[in-house]
Amino acid sequence: MSIEPIGTRPRRTFDPTRMMIYLVLAVAAIYYLLPLYVMIVTSLKGMPEVRLGNIFSPPVEITFEPWAKAWDTACTGLYCEGLKVGFWNSMQILIPSVVISIAIASVNGYALSFWRFRGAEVFFTILIFGSFIPYQVMLYPLVIITRELGIFGSLTGVIFIHTIFGMPILTLLFRNYFASLPQELFKAARVDGAGFWGIFFKIMVPMSPPIFVVAIILQVTGIWNDFLFGVIFAGTKNFPMTVQLNNIVNSSQGVKEYNVNMAATILTGAVPLAIYFLSGKYFVRGIAAGAVKG
Amino acid sequence: MAHQARPNPYFRNLNAKVAATPMILTTLIVFVGCSVWTVLYSFSASRALPVNEFVGFAQYDRLFNTSRWTKSVGNIAVYGIFSLVFSLVVGFILAAFMDQKIRFENTFRTIFLYPFALSFIVTGLVWQWILNPTLGLQKAVRDLGWESFTFDLIAHRDTVIYALLIAGIWQGTGFVMALMLAGLRGVDEDIWKASRIDGIPKWKTYIFVVIPMMRGVFVTTLVIIASGIVRLYDLVVAMTSGGPGIASEVPAKYVYDFMFARGNVGQALAASTVMLTTVLIILIPWIYLEYGSKKPK
Amino acid sequence: MKSIEIKDLSLSFGDFKVLEKLNLDIYDGEFLVLLGASGCGKSTLLNCVAGLLDISDGQIFIKGKNVTWKEPKDRDIGMVFQSYALYPQMSVRGNLSFGLKNARIPKPEIEKRVARAAEILQIESLLHRKPAELSGGQRQRVAIGRALVREVDVFLFDEPLSNLDAKLRAELRVEIKRLHQKLNNTMIYVTHDQIEALTLADRIAIMRGGKVQQLDTPQVIYNHPVNKYVAAFIGSPGMNFLTGRLVAGEKPGFNFNGLDVDLSRYAFNDTTPSGESEAWLGIRPEHIHVGPEAVKKAFSHTVEVEVVEPMGSDTLVWSKLADQEFRFRMDGQLSVKVGEELMIGFDPVSASLFDSKTEIRL
Structure with missing residues (x-):
């Protein structure tokens, strides 16, 4: 060699x-x-x-004049109170929608992962496939339902709609996360005498901050960026920021102030962008969550 | 030692059933109930309000004889095909490049993905501004001295759909890239080692080994993008409002306008039923592929 | 006295029957091991006893109380899991006291019990730590402690040592045995590891396809397996099976490939077969003698060494006996070479005969 x-x-x-x-x-x-x-x-x-x-x-x-104007005095066609109205409307829609939808979906996902009962999977499967149905198909009946409930054209109405349409993806997210936790942990807690809520609050929730963060990111960006539900269900005086932005920019009267429009656009995009830049990997996990198989 | 009978099964796991009630109600009332209602009333003569007078396929007849609807369908077909092909190909290539252990991976990913965090309204308005021929990109290039440069897709009936496409792809490709990258990272490292030892070039490994392995990721991505395309609405509203004329109308906008602005519920319901059918055509083969072959245990 | 009584227990998921009409009595202070390959229903059975799975039919009694439809917490059981299942966000102390807090036991009592369990398991110094800061062995001690503090008469173990490496497994095995001797409570222990089963059990229940194949002491199961499956499952390396013909009658014998084993001293089950039939002769590698001693046995023959596996104290030799696969154990100190001819022999008393169709012991 x-x-x-x-x-x-x-x-x-x-x-x-x-x-x-x-x-x-x-x-x-x-x-x-x-x-x-x-x-x-x-x-x-x-x-x-x-x-x-x-x-x-x-x-x-x-x-910075355009920024000030966009926030404070830009006209939406009817009023000239700027985007701040929309900003506060969006906040009022966002916070309850995020809290309620996540609360419901997390308990739901937990029930589906650990307390299986007959038929649960069937409903869940329909729910997931239902989430692919175009919203337009369900719009008119939902208008009738919300009108009957007396919440059409109100903050409650749009929060209700966001909670419903957030349910498939969030339930999937939580169900998959909880399903990835060891089943034996759940069994141990049952032998230790913890009940449905005891196991959820004392064992599962403390183990789940990451998935709650993912869910919050998903919902904050999704609800903040919504246009369709806001324009239909919120009512004129509760229009969220996206709707107001569109009204400001595309309102036909007067001279187009492109600088103000762009400032308004940045302001509207600021909340999800801030979330995006701050959350990094969680955002990727959140959007990939939809692609994870159930 | 007494024998104990089985307790009533309806009351076992009662808490779980209570907790699942919102899901069950949503599923039954909204996803099933509302869809069925829409399909049913699409056969009615409803105008401003839904009525119980059923007229068979009359609404559909009218629908497909309306030039605005046929234009909408044509538009969404063009938009859909281009945006699917483009975002899948570009998304995959970007992901494959990102997977080469490059520097600044996080920076690149942040840049490619940030548009996805934005509202379609924001996206639409920005691109409306950039593509504006008198003030945007075209003017900027002409100012540089290239006087004959034209980039006015948005201003012409037959090209406006490509303007929408530029904005749509800008927003969505990063998402596809993120999914593809996750898929690529899921590929067993040993595959790469084996192909290096066998002396197979990288691009060949991608095409003949890795992409077939990622079939699931591709199919899922395809379904997600496709069902997003059918819903396309906000972007059009913000960018073109369907114009010039009806050149950039889309089905979802047709539904909204006929439902809320024009007071012709019957047309809107027929149009949304057609949308539903389209989605089912996309969805059913997917369900079959994903779940049909798996027999319940 | 019976500690646990399982009557006609059945469980099915849809059409699939996991457990079928299973009956099992476990006595006070007994250490019962449920042994079987994965999917045999042993863990399922344990989960049914614990109340973690709703059964389809049958009754379960613990300490004479019918607990069939009781919640796990009301069954007076403690349970130890394979993955330890420690609550990650709680300290060791929190883990030990969680169940007691749920049962609203007064604080001083909780502290007393935790201290006692910690002492028995020698984990006093770990009480303030989180599970993530513990080694595998320590985690499993805490998991056992969680069952211990409940001060119950029945302990259920679901493959508790399977996640540990071989050395730790052996250590904890002894510790569990010690614990049982000390507490003298009833234990049901699920495992797929036959060494654990043989070393720990008072009685072993070997399961297959949702049914108990044989329930007996380790010695009986090792020496007198009721069927070929049990015979093959117990023992490492596994039993040799020679296929041939059983010739019954005055002078019973087993013929295979021209060789004949005299079975006059073999203890047939109560029904001695008559005539000729196809059968398996099973003989454990450790019951085969080599060299001059082999000749003294009722059966002896020469074989050629094919593969040699030295294992330290013993050497396992692979060969063919009349063209059939044949392994035997030799003293590890003796040297053997591939190709060497060896004289082997065994006593039919230590062999087992199985019907070739039913695979039941003859």
């Missing part, structure tokens, strides 16, 4: 394949970042500069 000379490890100074990969990713990144950049620079320009200049050029003179 001959002894091979000891070679030095080849140094990769230039690897064309990898350069290509980075190039493609960088180009894609520009495509993705461009709108955000345009939004920000436009919102910081004065109207004359918007009209004369280039949408990609940075503002010559930075002004």
